[in-house]
Amino acid sequence: MASFFDESRVDSDDALAALDSHQTLRGLATSGAQVREAVSLAEEAGIERVAGGERPRSVLVASLGGSAVVCDVLELLAEPGSPVPVSVRRNVPLPGWVGPLDLVVAVSLSGRAPGPLALAAEAARRGAALLTVGAVESPLAEVTARARGVHIGIGRGRTTSRTALWSLLAPVLLGVGHLGLVDVDARVLAQTADRLDELAETCRPSSESFVNPAKVLAADLAEGVPVVLGDGPLNGVAAGRAASMLARTARVPATSGELPDDAAQIVACFDGPFTAAYSGGQPSPAGARSTDDIFADPFLDGPAAPRLSLLMLRDVLPDPMTREADEARHLAEAVTTAAREAGVRVSEVTAQAGHPLTRLAGQMATTDYAATYLALGLGLDPAVSPHVADLRDRAGG
Template sequence: MPVLDEARIDDEEAIAALDSRQTLRSLAMAGAQVRQAIDLTADAGVQRVGGGDRPRSVLVASLGGSAVVADVLELLAEPGSPVPVHVRRNLPLPGWVGALDLVVAVSQSGRAEGPLALAAEAARRGASLLTVGAPRSPLAHLCAQARGIHVDIPAGLTSSRTSLWALLTPVVIAAGALGLVDADPGVLARVADRLDLQAGLFRPGSESFVNPAKLLAAELADGVPVVLGDGPLTGVAAARAASMLARTARMPATWGELPDAASQIVACFDGPWTDAAEQAAGRPPGGDIFADPYLDAPASPRLRLLMLRDGGAGAEEVAAARLLADAVVQTAQDAGVRVSQHSSDPGHPLERLAGHVALTDFAATYLAIGLGMDPGLSPHVADLRERTRD
């Protein structure tokens, strides 16, 4: 079982020594990213995208650490967008995309093959193009050739995992200008304020017993994380959390969204990492308190359910979601599964999402540091890139 060193995540010098890419600092700058992105988006003239006319449809291309950008736009547009919004990670570009459509390609480096290839094919077909990424990158160059709109990301961002709000903000502003989502400048200002507030709560100098992100990191360290959202908004947050836990904390994590994922998640409570398996093997639930970790077999990992709840949906949605989420939590507890829960504060959907994302982003980073790993560097990812480089 992994052991999280709580003393390490309360020691600012130890944190700084392990966090070579300043991941925590980048996460703390999320609110600033929103404000900088607003200015950069205005400078790029994003209101001119597609000639200012509403497109027939929108296709968003993003993957890896940027993948959540497409998921968020789809989430925000779904309730009221007059045109369909689609998500695509890589080629082929759907055959129906043409001159009446808008393709949004997002890549922090401006070099990700999927978004770059989709943008190139969209330009060839005469579709309108909006790109977000590094200045003077291949993506920016392609967009200029296609006479699209490219929005630069702020300088100094080194990872798509910690650049979420710099990448997302221009896309939300463009979608708002086209009437696809309900997100005026005031919404983004409140999102920035909420991210600033969260960064203060989760700062490295805040002791573990009063820091919600450090507390969650300690809870997630004791098992195999299963992240479950109680609806569409928290489903997006759950997918982001699972990605951050795997990529940043190197913890294998699965995720789901209610109601669809209820059965598959609850079925895991009968599996090998719960009290049910211990009882079936004739062992006491919760393990043998007299077991010697040096002489006996190591303790098997245990499931840890992280339930993300949406605290601002409509009354009927809240009632239905709460009933099912409560039932899943009770079933988990009855099966001996450890449970952590987090509910968003009220506000615009983007504000509520920001609260969940900030908590789980910081928690995944503290978890990596508490386990003695650099949250910004993975030797095996570096090896993979080397082996697949042309």
Template sequence: MPHLDEAFLDSVDSLESLDSQGSLRALATAGAQVRRTVVAAREAGIDRLAGGDRPRSVLVAALGGPLVVCDVLDVLAEPGSPVPVTTRRQAPLPGWIGPLDLVIAVSQSGRAPGPLALAAEAARRGAALLTVGAPDSPLADVCARGRGVHVGITAPVPTSRAALWSLLTPVLMAAERLGLAECSDAVLDQVADTLDTRAEECRPSSESFVNPAKVIALGLAETVPLVLGDGDLTGVAANRAAAMLARTARMPTTHGALPDDAAQVVACFDGPFSGPSDVGGTGAGDLFADPFLDGPPAPQLGLLMLRDHPEVVREMPRSTFPPIALADAVVESARDAGVRVWEVEALPGHPVQRLASLVAMTDYVATYLALGLGLDPAISRHVTELRDRTS
């Protein structure tokens, strides 16, 4: 079983020496990313999207780290959007896309094959275009030829995962201006404040016994992690958390959302990775086990439960949100089975604020977990080798 050294996580110098690309520093800029991108989007002319008729449909194209942008817009627009919103990763562009539709393509480098090909085909068909990515990139060139709006992203971050809020903010601004979802510039300013709050709470200099991200990272290192959201919004955060744990911390992670995934999650509690039941449901196992005589402990399931703010949940109709009792029952079942459980509750506010509070926390968890395991969060040797073999 892997083990994290608490003293290492509490040493800022040790963290910086291993974090060669400044991943922790990049996470701390999330709030600044929102504020900077709001200005950049205005200067790029994003308000032009609302100058004509509302599009017949909106298609969002993203791949890899930016794919969460599609998930966020999907969950925000679904309840009240007057037009259908769909997502796509790769070409071909659906046959029904034409001059009456809007295509949004997102790629930090501006070179991702899927979004680039979809944007080029959309421009050829005369569809309206909004692209988000590096300036002076192939994506920016396609957008210019299609007379669209390109929001140039110049955030100095090591990966597209760390640039999430630079990539997501223009899409949220477009959704507001087109009436697809309510997310005003004032709300985005509050989102930036929420991200700053999390950055202060999870800063590297904060010791592990008071830093919630370090606490969770120390525990997850000794488990087979499972991330579960208690609804649609938290399900998006769970998906993002699983991707961050896998890509950043190299921890394979199952994820899901209630109510649909309740049964498959609970079924794992009596599987090979469930721990022995113990007093209090901490999953601590046998305190008197001798690792030299009894062998190393078996991997144990760990449940990271992401929960929406309770006041918001209580105000929602039961038809649109699973009852609190279901999430409580899953947590209770996990503890009875000896599964270690951590719960992260969203901060109050607008849906994007609540989502931001969960995403920021789990981003820090995954990054601290990687560093504690002796891994550089931004660099994977095997990913580099895969790119070399397929280039």
């Protein structure tokens, strides 16, 4: 796959303009502005009225597709200290236990996604409190208005959930933060917006390939079939987002996992046919160092098989160091060492210090830019997939 990646494309203003028909890079660069606008829109919509200002018995959040990461982030941030359970439902039916004492959060950029819309409508019928985020003039907004819930618009110019993530996520976090379910307020969101602005500057198109971390990562990912691994829960969410963006934006099949649970299944792949350690059904012993055949002739021997690559997302080390963080560090290093010994290309992205949301935002932004540059370097429009359009036509929209 590497032979198809052309670094000159990602450094050319003309090439980027020709390929990026929906200005995906520009959309990603507005992430910080999205956070600030979302806070303003949420306050104008009366975010303090969510659930009547009272702590609900439980929270259920629904989002699909490119918006699904909203569920993942809310679960991540609520798990350590939320006094009430937070659960996720991607689609109908609404669980039978949801009733007037509960809060249902439904997210859809268009306000028309069947799953979140149906869940919100059923929650309203049962008398549950509603917090919804999406287009202002939409069925989702109408359902919420009838239920006297809180609906927050997504602002203008938001055309895809992949580049409008923070218009969807920030209001949800602000709402549940008001209820004391997550440690997120306007101050944390302002810090997150600043971090996103920093990444937009660092990963800007005019920054050349040899100094732009997202372009460097894109070129690395072009060398193989990526597995994205997070070193813990926070980077597990970032890994899931990265795998989704690589597949949907760059059209590169990618899987994701989280340490420690997924260590064994990832390392087992280092024995397989997509690594240099594989030898025709006779895998090399564990720890054996393998290299490519420098004398291989692609014309006589055929093209080289796709190779596995590992993208390891790592968190900043706490100060002072904790036992859990030290164990996570050792496990991550063991996995990357095993990968390199098996001939797997390894890339690493390490978070910067800050609030968990701010660290997560930086990790997701870096891989979002990388996936977009990978698409552009491969000569693909990151926003338009003919096969996805064809699937929609075949499935009736």
